[in-house]
Amino acid sequence: QAQLVESGGGLVQAGGSLRPSCAYSGGTFSDYAMAWFRQTPGKEREFVASITWSTITDYADSVKGRFTISRDNAKNTVYLQMNSLEPEDTAVYYCALDANYRGSYYLRDPTGYAYWGQGTQVTVSS
Numbered sequence: 001q002a003q004l005v006e007s008g009g010g011l012v013q014a015g016g017s018l019r020p021s022c023a024y025s026g027g028t029f030s031d032y033a034m035a036w037f038r039q040t041p042g043k044e045r046e047f048v049a050s051i052t053w054s055t056i057t058d059y060a061d062s063v064k065g066r067f068t069i070s071r072d073n074a075k076n077t078v079y080l081q082m083n084s085l086e087p088e089d090t091a092v093y094y095c096a097l098d099a100n101y102r103g104s105y106y107l108r109d110p111t112g113y114a115y116w117g118q119g120t121q122v123t124v125s126s
Contacts, residue, residue, distance in 0.1 A: 002026035009120030022095030033098035038091035050107040
């Protein structure tokens with residue numbers, strides 16, 4: 001059974017960095033887009049970044065220039081390098097695997113993802 005397991009969240013001061021990772025098991029990884037979303041209490045899940053099977057990346061405006069998404073197909077893992085963190089980045093971060101084989105469209109829509117991780121808490125103190 002396919003599974004996504006996140007790690008690497010934590011507590012950091014504003015201006016600091018974190019690098020959550022998400023390991024996939026149970027199926028083919030390299031042919032599917034991956035994404036990171038985040039969610040705070042009372043709000044909808046928000047798109048953060050995505051990377052296609054061909055390594056094309058996309059970022060929310062709020063994180064562009066500060067966050068970098070990458071993937072290592074040999075390790076079935078996707079990463080989110082987060083720099084210059086702000087208190088507004090505080091959230092539970094979720095990774096997700098696209099439901100579409102070699103899909104490249106509508107990756108900002110959370111309904112298009114087949115599998116989700118359990119989430120990792122990121123807290124940025126001011």
